[in-house]
Amino acid sequence: xxxxxxxxxxxxxxxxxxxxxxxxxxxxxxxxxxxxxxxxxxxxxxxxxxxxxxxxxxxxxxxxxxxxxxxxxxxxxxxxxxxxxxxxxxxxxxxxxxxxxxxxxxxxxxxxxxxxxxxxxxxxxxxxxxxxxxxxxxxxxxxxxxxxxxxxxxxxxxxxxxxxxxxxxxxxxxxxxxxxxxxxxxxxxxxxxxxxxxxxxxxxxxxxxxxxxxxxxxxxxxxxxxxxxxxxxxxxxxxxxxxxxxxxxxxxxxxxxxxxxxxxxxxxxxxxxxxxxxxxxxxxxxxxxxxxxxxxxxxxxxxxxxxxxxxxxxxxxxxxxxxxxxxxxxxxxxxxxxxxxxxxxxxxxxxxxxxxxxxxxxxxxxxxxxxxxxxxxxxxxxxxxxxxxxxxxxxxxxxxxxxxxxxxxxxxxxxxxxxxxxxxxxxxxxxxxxxxxxxxxxxxxxxxxxxxxxxxxxxxxxxxxxxxxxxxxxxxxxxxxxxxxxxxxxxxxxxxxxxxxxxxxxxxxxxxxxxxxxxxxxxxxxxxxxxxxxxxxxxxxxxxxxxxxxxxxxxxxxxxxxxxxxxxxxxxxxxxxxxxxxxxxxxxxxxxxxxxxxx
Amino acid sequence: xxxxxxxxxxxxxxxxxxxxxxxxxxxxxxxxxxxxxxxxxxxxxxxxxxxxxxxxxxxxxxxxxxxxxxxxxxxxxxxxxxxxxxxxxxxxxxxxxxxxxxxxxxxxxxxxxxxxxxxxxxxxxxxxxxxxxxxxxxxxxxxxxxxxxxxxxxxxxxxxxxxxxxxxxxxxxxxxxxxxxxxxxxxxxxxxxxxxxxxxxxxxxxxxxxxxxxxxxxxxxxxxxxxxxxxxxxxxxxxxxxxxxxxxxxxxxxxxxxxxxxx
Numbered sequence: 001x002x003x004x005x006x007x008x009x010x011x012x013x014x015x016x017x018x019x020x021x022x023x024x025x026x027x028x029x030x031x032x033x034x035x036x037x038x039x040x041x042x043x044x045x046x047x048x049x050x051x052x053x054x055x056x057x058x059x060x061x062x063x064x065x066x067x068x069x070x071x072x073x074x075x076x077x078x079x080x081x082x083x084x085x086x087x088x089x090x091x092x093x094x095x096x097x098x099x100x101x102x103x104x105x106x107x108x109x110x111x112x113x114x115x116x117x118x119x120x121x122x123x124x125x126x127x128x129x130x131x132x133x134x135x136x137x138x139x140x141x142x143x144x145x146x147x148x149x150x151x152x153x154x155x156x157x158x159x160x161x162x163x164x165x166x167x168x169x170x171x172x173x174x175x176x177x178x179x180x181x182x183x184x185x186x187x188x189x190x191x192x193x194x195x196x197x198x199x200x201x202x203x204x205x206x207x208x209x210x211x212x213x214x215x216x217x218x219x220x221x222x223x224x225x226x227x228x229x230x231x232x233x234x235x236x237x238x239x240x241x242x243x244x245x246x247x248x249x250x251x252x253x254x255x256x257x258x259x260x261x262x263x264x265x266x267x268x269x270x271x272x273x274x275x276x277x278x279x280x281x282x283x284x285x286x287x288x289x290x291x292x293x294x295x296x297x298x299x300x301x302x303x304x305x306x307x308x309x310x311x312x313x314x315x316x317x318x319x320x321x322x323x324x325x326x327x328x329x330x331x332x333x334x335x336x337x338x339x340x341x342x343x344x345x346x347x348x349x350x351x352x353x354x355x356x357x358x359x360x361x362x363x364x365x366x367x368x369x370x371x372x373x374x375x376x377x378x379x380x381x382x383x384x385x386x387x388x389x390x391x392x393x394x395x396x397x398x399x400x401x402x403x404x405x406x407x408x409x410x411x412x413x414x415x416x417x418x419x420x421x422x423x424x425x426x427x428x429x430x431x432x433x434x435x436x437x438x439x440x441x442x443x444x445x446x447x448x449x450x451x452x453x454x455x456x457x458x459x460x461x462x463x464x465x466x467x468x469x470x471x472x473x474x475x476x477x478x479x480x481x482x483x484x485x486x487x488x489x490x491x492x493x494x495x496x497x498x499x500x501x502x503x504x505x506x507x508x509x510x511x512x513x514x515x516x517x518x519x520x521x522x523x524x525x526x527x528x529x530x531x532x533x534x535x536x537x538x539x540x541x542x543x544x545x546x547x548x549x550x551x552x553x554x555x556x557x558x559x560x561x562x563x564x565x566x567x568x569x570x571x572x573x574x575x576x577x578x579x580x581x582x583x584x585x586x587x588x589x590x591x592x593x594x595x596x597x598x599x
Numbered sequence: 600x601x602x603x604x605x606x607x608x609x610x611x612x613x614x615x616x617x618x619x620x621x622x623x624x625x626x627x628x629x630x631x632x633x634x635x636x637x638x639x640x641x642x643x644x645x646x647x648x649x650x651x652x653x654x655x656x657x658x659x660x661x662x663x664x665x666x667x668x669x670x671x672x673x674x675x676x677x678x679x680x681x682x683x684x685x686x687x688x689x690x691x692x693x694x695x696x697x698x699x700x701x702x703x704x705x706x707x708x709x710x711x712x713x714x715x716x717x718x719x720x721x722x723x724x725x726x727x728x729x730x731x732x733x734x735x736x737x738x739x740x741x742x743x744x745x746x747x748x749x750x751x752x753x754x755x756x757x758x759x760x761x762x763x764x765x766x767x768x769x770x771x772x773x774x775x776x777x778x779x780x781x782x783x784x785x786x787x788x789x790x791x792x793x794x795x796x797x798x799x800x801x802x803x804x805x806x807x808x809x810x811x812x813x814x815x816x817x818x819x820x821x822x823x824x825x826x827x828x829x830x831x832x833x834x835x836x837x838x839x840x841x842x843x844x845x846x847x848x849x850x851x852x853x854x855x856x857x858x859x860x861x862x
Contacts, residue, residue, distance in 0.1 A: 424718050431717030431724070432703075432710055432731065435696075439704045442693040449653055451679035451708025451774055464714070 002064035002071040004081030009060055013088020013144075016056030020093040020140075023048060024123065027114030028531065033122045035527060036199035037172030045122060047169070049136065050143030053089040057082035057147030078152025079145060086144015090137035093123075097136065101129040159220065160213035167212035168205045175199055177524050180260050252415060256408040265407035266523035271414035272476050273519045276496040277503070277511035278421045279468030284497070285506030285554065286429055287461035288441030290361040293348070293368020294496050297466040299375055299488035300344050301337050301473025303384050306393045306483055308333035313381070314388035314482075322390070323382040330396035330478060337474050338467045345466030349459045356444070368493050376485035389484035393477045404481045417475055421468045426508055428464065437461060469496075495519075498536060502543055504550025513551050605664075606631045606778055606810050607652065607683075612661035614647055614834075621647040622834040625661070629778065634804050634811040636821045638845070639831035640854055645814045646688055648831070649782055653685050654678040665778075680708040682777035686767045686784060688814075694756040698746055701755050701766055702735035705773025709734075738773040739766075741807075742799065761792045768799070772807070779803060781813040785820055793817055800824045818846070830854070 023029065032044035061078040063070045073081065100108055101120055108115040124132025150162050171178055175198050182189040192204035200208065234240045256264040276298060283291045310327035312319035328336070352363050378386050395402050401409035428434055436457050439447040448454045477483055499518050503510025518539070522532045543550065607629040614622040622644045629635050637645050650656040652663055654675040663671050670678050684705075693701050710731055716724040739746040742765045750758075755766060764784060771779055781800070785793045797820045803809045815821050821828060821842060828845040830838040838848040845851055 427718045427720065428714065432707060432712055432728065433714065433717050435700060435704055436707055438696055438700075439693050439707075442695060443691055445655065445675075446687070446691040446693070447704070448675040449655065449679060449685065450704055450770065451676045451684075452704070453674065453676045455674075460714070 002066050002073050003077050009084050012056040012060035013085045016052040016089035017092025020052040021096045025112045030119050036197040038200045038205040039202045049139050053086040053140040053143030054147040057085035057144040058151050060085050061148050061151040073152050075152045078148040082148020083145045086141040090140025094133040094136050097123050098129055160216040163216040164209035164213035168208050171208050172200050184260055256411040261407050264411045268410045268414050270515045270520045271418045272472050273499055273515040274418050274512055275421055275472035276469055277499040277515055278425050279465045280496045281500050281511050283461050283465035286437040292361045292365035292493055295368045295488055295492040296371035297341055297469030298473040298492050299371050300341055301470030302477040302483055304337045305474040305477045306390045309394035311390045311393045313385035330394045334474050337470050341470030342463040342467045345463035346459050349462030372488050375488050391482035393481050396478045403478050410479050417471055504553035506554035507552050510550050510552040608664045610662050612658045614658050620834050627829055629812050631810055633826045634824050636825040636828045637814045643831040644834035649780055679774055684771040684774040684776035685780040686771050688782040690763045690767050692755040695754050697752050699751040702738050702769050702773045703731050705770040706731040706734050709775050735773050738769040761788050778810045783814050785817050797823045
């Protein structure tokens, strides 16, 4: 068993304290002071007080390398280490609060606008400085202890406990959503959610905790075997596969009716990003071309859809006809949009054919910016409205469904697009084209020497990716009905890329999960809207540390990452004289091969 | 010699990197159905010659003709499609693709299904995919049980060193080549693996009807397989002929002994 070094405790505690101060200064505490998760006491604000200490102590009690081997920290040591970390965090945090009070909160406020009297009162539990500071420290210590517990307690206790706590927090956070669903399902929910605070009742929270923990215990006892059994049945019987597909489709098609308009709207937004993710995944995941200017296709799809379906330009005096326009049905226009976007993909792809990696990323970033700037420019005003944008994009009405006013209807349109794109992308990935892309990603020069035209397949990746991205833009335009350059900034490119990376580069289920997490969660938790970017950043950093291959990794990509680790292990073991045994299974430099050194 | 048609012909090929002449005025030819070995000390320009022929480098001067047509300036994938396929001195596989997939990539240039066919899986696409798979398995089967069975679904990086070399050759064979160019195929192999590979090279000619151009350092292999041996030094041909002729050539002995004496 490893110990937690004192220096690490102090360092982690200091970092935790700094994070807590940061969280306070950006206003998260005051913003969520009144968001009751459970009862009246457990507000999100208070959970956030304990969070930095918890995370710091969870990090500091990680397994340590002793004598070349990873050894977990013991339970006792973990609890003590975690508590001490929490104490350091609490002390730093409390000192900062005391300092702020002594220095004058109004003077701090001149720089940090969120530093208010209310913040001090919240952090001192309405008792003021110094009477409330011990409470603050105690809460941080508790957070530290929980972090140590969550890492080092015996797995049979800590896993169900963590699952239970996470379930309670999740249901507490989803307090605007879950009751609606329960209501739609006709389930009485007053025992679970308090009508006065809107959060969970203590009784309800206890129930959720017990159910989630028990489910976890049951699953670990027999669930994996059950899952394995189901998986094998499905694999062996084609009928079961079809059945599973039909069942999935059935669930997907009744979902909006069960979930109501609010969630359906969020799901619609999620699916726009699923489309963007699927398209970008072809470029980045399949072909390995890092494109940071993907918004170009999104904007192109949206504006072209507007032009082809007879939208107007916004002007200061009213509306004007665009310089070039058509009045096609959406269902005709969308195919033209996809084709034209493929052409744009070739246009964007051609100049960057010779570029790789970082250089490609920078150039595509620039190309994306060019498109965003053009959409907002006066020069393009006669065509697409410039800064004022366009309105009156068709609502693509069909069978009497209005996709602009009815989020539940839009869900079905978006679902159809997403399923189509998933199908195309899956089939392409599993064909000789997909094989060529993979070979090209693994070693461009060798792929060329083996008969793959890298020029052709790079362009094809840009064209296919661009086409699907433009469908995303098209869908977005139909949903929103009006277009403004503000919707087509670099943030779209970044978000789409984050969706792909978070889910697992090259993985289609990963794209869906990535979009659900990055777009769906913030959409459901409207309270977090202002902190969306903060959460993106945090989520990406956490993924890179905890699960660098993504949430649902592509098999090959995770191999690539494992390979690196195996090489590192081989190196480490080589130092202790076991190189020979490892060398046989470890991919050496010869296989990894930099593209440049064919000789 | 000139009765058999010349499959590959280099005339006056020069390639320099800055001031360094890797190849200068190199003339050589390979006739159909021959196994030709290229030998020479390190830095003689052997691999550079391979890279010039397969289109990775463009020669600064001279011409490379394949079946009578110049292939200078063609992209590597076009040259592969014409029927020249190769392996690399340091193994370059697609490490995270399976063994079968690596071989299937070789068939890429002999197949043509496009986006539409791949998405809706036309009958022709399916047939083609089956053909690709069969052909890839045939290529792997050339090496007997070494690359057979359960191994085919393992990632290439899981292979032993010798099997990586074999897979690279199988991938080259899967391109349906006319001329196979092997760059030091026995490097890093133990003596029994080397002997086995010697037989494989001969079988490439006798069973598959291929022409083989091979860079090799192991003189037992060179002696065992070569119809003709070409010795290079400083980017020029210094000797050519049967193994015995070349091995006894004073210039060749000097090139090798000189290197040894200096080392």
